[in-house]
Amino acid sequence: MTINHRKTGWAAVAVSLLFSVLLTLNYVQMWKDDLIIPGPGVTEVKWLSDYEPSLRGTLGDTRVFVMEGKEPGATFLVLGGTHADEPAGWGAALILVEHCTVARGRVIVLPQCSNTGFTHNYPQEAHPQFISFPRPDGTKRTFRHGSRTGNSAEHWPDPEVFIQYPHKQKYSGEECRNPNRAYPGRPDGTFAERVAYGIQQLNRKEKVDMQIDLHEGQPEYPFINALSGHPRAQDLVSLAALEMQMYDLDIGAEVSPPSFRGLSNLEMGDMFPDLMAMTSETVNPTQGKIRGITDEFLPVDGIDAFYDRAAQLGYLFAPWEGGSPLKKRIGRNMQELQALCVALKEVTGKEIEFGRIPSYEDLMTNGVGYYFNPPPAEPADPGFRALPGVWRLFTQR
Amino acid sequence: MPPLYIIVMAMYTVLTAFILYLVIRNTLRSQNIWEQILAIFVIVPFAMRLFFIK
Numbered sequence: 056m057t058i059n060h061r062k063t064g065w066a067a068v069a070v071s072l073l074f075s076v077l078l079t080l081n082y083v084q085m086w087k088d089d090l091i092i093p094g095p096g097v098t099e100v101k102w103l104s105d106y107e108p109s110l111r112g113t114l115g116d117t118r119v120f121v122m123e124g125k126e127p128g129a130t131f132l133v134l135g136g137t138h139a140d141e142p143a144g145w146g147a148a149l150i151l152v153e154h155c156t157v158a159r160g161r162v163i164v165l166p167q168c169s170n171t172g173f174t175h176n177y178p179q180e181a182h183p184q185f186i187s188f189p190r191p192d193g194t195k196r197t198f199r200h201g202s203r204t205g206n207s208a209e210h211w212p213d214p215e216v217f218i219q220y221p222h223k224q225k226y227s228g229e230e231c232r233n234p235n236r237a238y239p240g241r242p243d244g245t246f247a248e249r250v251a252y253g254i255q256q257l258n259r260k261e262k263v264d265m266q267i268d269l270h271e272g273q274p275e276y277p278f279i280n281a282l283s284g285h286p287r288a289q290d291l292v293s294l295a296a297l298e299m300q301m302y303d304l305d306i307g308a309e310v311s312p313p314s315f316r317g318l319s320n321l322e323m324g325d326m327f328p329d330l331m332a333m334t335s336e337t338v339n340p341t342q343g344k345i346r347g348i349t350d351e352f353l354p355v356d357g358i359d360a361f362y363d364r365a366a367q368l369g370y371l372f373a374p375w376e377g378g379s380p381l382k383k384r385i386g387r388n389m390q391e392l393q394a395l396c397v398a399l400k401e402v403t404g405k406e407i408e409f410g411r412i413p414s415y416e417d418l419m420t421n422g423v424g425y426y427f428n429p430p431p432a433e434p435a436d437p438g439f440r441a442l443p444g445v446w447r448l449f450t451q452r
Numbered sequence: 453m454p455p456l457y458i459i460v461m462a463m464y465t466v467l468t469a470f471i472l473y474l475v476i477r478n479t480l481r482s483q484n485i486w487e488q489i490l491a492i493f494v495i496v497p498f499a500m501r502l503f504f505i506k
Binding site: 058060061063064065066067068070071072074075076078079082208211212444445448 | 457458460461465476479480481482484485491492495499
């Protein structure tokens with residue numbers, strides 16, 4: 056048989072372009088905003104660009120949900136999704152927005168703090184693009200499972216070495232896209248620094264009294280199931296840890312090391328003398344390096360045979376019985392938010408009180424999907440609110 | 453004057469387009485079907501890079 060190489064060549068080119076288009080279309084699905092359905096506790100929806108206008112029309116702009124209680128009190132800022140591949144952080148923040156109410160004071164929630172991190176993922180780590188939560192009525196809610204760093208299409212190119220502002224600490228180049236190395240931020244800095252500057256402006260304008268940045272870490276990482284605070288917030292952190300123990304939840308109380316610059320709790324705590332700033336970590340096997348099969352179930356179910364074995368050998372820094380399901384991790388975060396409010400009152404006399412908020416036991420009983428609102432029967436396509444990189448030059452008005 | 457990153461990005465985009473042109477030209481001229489099939493793995497990432505225009 057004679058092969059016509061001209062024809063096979065064109066076929067190879069055609070197949071390549073077809074694959075390229077399909078993969079591109081698949082990838083850009085993550086550029087669309089997730090459906091978030093505010094619950095009865097949300098009194099106002101703002102955007103981060105209301106605080107830092109340079110973010111308007113970019114993927115760095117993100118929704119800011121304000122939950123105002125009937126009684127006056129202090130202001131609590133909850134940052135979820137600083138790292139978009141840490142679903143216990145953004146999941147807890149989403150439950151606050153969709154389910155919870157505030158009785159006293161004000162809670163400001165950013166469920167997708169680093170929105171540009173939600174617009175791409177780590178395909179070479181086999182991370183899923185989306186994860187879903189089934190609801191009791193049979194419907195499900197789906198959210199993006201993003202990346203630890205911002206989208207390189209917005210932050211491109213990375214430097215060889217990232218020099219943190221203003222302390223000049225050196226990090227690897229990729230860290231210039233990590234929002235939790237970009238604090239306190241600056242209006243004319245890198246994209247992540249501009250997002251961090253937006254959070255700084257939010258803190259300034261809203262006079263925030265307490266801030267928590269919800270994170271996750273791999274099971275073989277020493278700083279997990281822990282609460283770390285600015286040195287000034289140590290009394291509050293210790294009291295919150297004791298309060299957690301009342302519910303049989305062990306949590307480490309740590310101080311944020313002053314030589315580790317760019318973190319939200321340290322930089323915001325240094326900048327605002329009345330702010331109690333903290334970071335917390337739960338256990339996420341999807342981020343771990345010794346995990347086995349990685350799919351859309353691992354971040355939710357938290358069950359992994361390799362980590363079972365590592366736990367038997369004593370290599371992990373947290374209890375592992377039954378794995379680390381998302382309902383357990385979000386349950387810990389919900390209990391922690393309540394513990395922090397109790398501790399804030401003890402330490403400073405300032406009051407924040409939730410009306411409706413699930414406990415750890417509630418999450419373990421009902422699961423995560425129970426606390427999300429039902430999706431509309433025919434959800435509208437959110438479209439592209441903003442495009443990254445050069446595309447923005449063509450689409451921005 | 454556009455920002456420096458836009459200029460660098462534009463240069464990368466031109467370079468990507470040129471590499472794609474070379475690979476596609478060689479694929480069409482090739483007399484080896486395996487070479488043509490393997491070209492798919494080169495064309496796809498470069499074409500995606502061109503579509504995204506970082």
